[in-house]
Amino acid sequence: MSEPLFEKIALVGIGLIGSSLARAVRQNGLAGHIAISTRSADTLRRAEELGLGDTYTTDAAQAVRDADLVIVSVPVGASEAVAKQIAPALKKGAILTDVGSTKTSVIAQMQPHVPQGVHFIPGHPLAGTENSGPDAGFADLFQNRWCIFTPLPGTDPAALEKLSQFWRRCGANIDTMDADHHDMTLAIVSHLPHIIAYNIVGTADDLETVTKSEVIKYSASGFRDFTRLAASDPTMWRDVCLHNKDAILEMLARFSEDLASLQRAIRWGDGEKLFELFTRTRAVRRSIIEAGQEVDAPNFGRQEIAQPVST
Numbered sequence: 001m002s003e004p005l006f007e008k009i010a011l012v013g014i015g016l017i018g019s020s021l022a023r024a025v026r027q028n029g030l031a032g033h034i035a036i037s038t039r040s041a042d043t044l045r046r047a048e049e050l051g052l053g054d055t056y057t058t059d060a061a062q063a064v065r066d067a068d069l070v071i072v073s074v075p076v077g078a079s080e081a082v083a084k085q086i087a088p089a090l091k092k093g094a095i096l097t098d099v100g101s102t103k104t105s106v107i108a109q110m111q112p113h114v115p116q117g118v119h120f121i122p123g124h125p126l127a128g129t130e131n132s133g134p135d136a137g138f139a140d141l142f143q144n145r146w147c148i149f150t151p152l153p154g155t156d157p158a159a160l161e162k163l164s165q166f167w168r169r170c171g172a173n174i175d176t177m178d179a180d181h182h183d184m185t186l187a188i189v190s191h192l193p194h195i196i197a198y199n200i201v202g203t204a205d206d207l208e209t210v211t212k213s214e215v216i217k218y219s220a221s222g223f224r225d226f227t228r229l230a231a232s233d234p235t236m237w238r239d240v241c242l243h244n245k246d247a248i249l250e251m252l253a254r255f256s257e258d259l260a261s262l263q264r265a266i267r268w269g270d271g272e273k274l275f276e277l278f279t280r281t282r283a284v285r286r287s288i289i290e291a292g293q294e295v296d297a298p299n300f301g302r303q304e305i306a307q308p309v310s311t
């Protein structure tokens with residue numbers, strides 16, 4: 001195994017993403033020491049039972065002291081609270097990053113608290129599942145997945161390269177873009193699909209003419225795919241919706257317009273229009289597969305369902 005990239009890595013938040021990082025860091029020998037911190041004592045105890053790190057504390061400031069790399073993996077709405085807590089303890093020269101699904105809001109929440117001399121590089125691995133908590137993570141989560149950085153003006157290229165190396169050694173491919181563009185892109189490729197899934201499963205759950213047992217009994221694979229997304233963590237997705245509000249509302253407006261057009265085509269029996277759309281969308285899926293992208297969540301189809309622990 002090659003040299004550890006960092007002497008000490010601190011993981012603040014040890015749910016699906018934090019615990020997957022802990023496992024990947026361990027498996028790939030990326031740190032001399034892994035310090036784990038999370039808000040809830042129960043989650044911390046579980047992380048310790050799983051042997052995810054070397055030291056454990058509910059005091060995030062204590063975990064980040066002397067760390068060369070600090071990774072914040074908490075729901076995006078908790079970013080400012082965490083930044084405030086850890087800021088005074090960050091080491092000069094340390095790299096501070098996050099994994100949040102939204103970027104402009106995380107930057108607005110964290111940047112004002114980052115001390116001079118600390119390299120803050122916002123990040124987002126495009127890898128995850130519907131499960132949460134420390135039991136849900138796995139070392140291979142980031143294999144062949146994108147990790148997007150949204151570096152701020154003046155970012156130290158050496159720090160960016162070191163963080164890129166870290167993610168590459170966790171298996172990810174790196175891309176960089178500005179935070180606004182990230183939030184708009186992710187609104188359509190990730191946030192809307194989850195919102196649509198929450199909505200369709202909610203609608204099915206509300207139907208009075210179809211009983212709940214029928215929804216379960218007859219759920220075809222299309223509906224099942226939606227239920228997987230709609231089983232995603234409520235706190236995390238509440239925060240994504242509240243913290244990428246403008247981009248999500250813009251994409252939802254376009255989506256609603258297109259849905260109305262589809263509705264009209266069905267009402268007026270416009271088969272040509274339906275056929276043209278369905279042909280175009282089929283080609284999108286095929287180009288994703290041809291581009292070598294995985295099309296399903298990496299643990300999709302696994303039998304075991306991780307039980308969320310209280311966080």
Ligand SMILES: NC(=O)C1=CN([C@@H]2O[C@H](COP(=O)(O)OP(=O)(O)OC[C@H]3O[C@@H](n4cnc5c(N)ncnc54)[C@H](O)[C@@H]3O)[C@@H](O)[C@H]2O)C=CC1
Pocket residue numbers: 012013014015016017018037038039040043073074075076078081082099100101102124125126127128129130131132133134233236240311
């Ligand atoms: N779940 C997914 O598929 C993906 C999630 N993300 C992002 O990663 C971040 C973490 O998500 P998950 O690991 O899935 O969530 P999770 O619910 O599995 O874990 C969240 C962790 O944050 C801790 N936490 C919550 N509030 C805190 C606070 N105020 N201070 C300290 N710790 C706190 C919890 O105790 C828990 O350890 C989120 O920002 C999410 O948007 C990014 C990519 C994929």
Ligand SMILES: O=C(O)C(=O)Cc1ccc(O)cc1
Pocket residue numbers: 100101125126127128129130190297
């Ligand atoms: O489970 C799925 O299909 C996902 O889409 C996982 C996911 C959720 C949130 C992200 O910011 C990135 C990836």
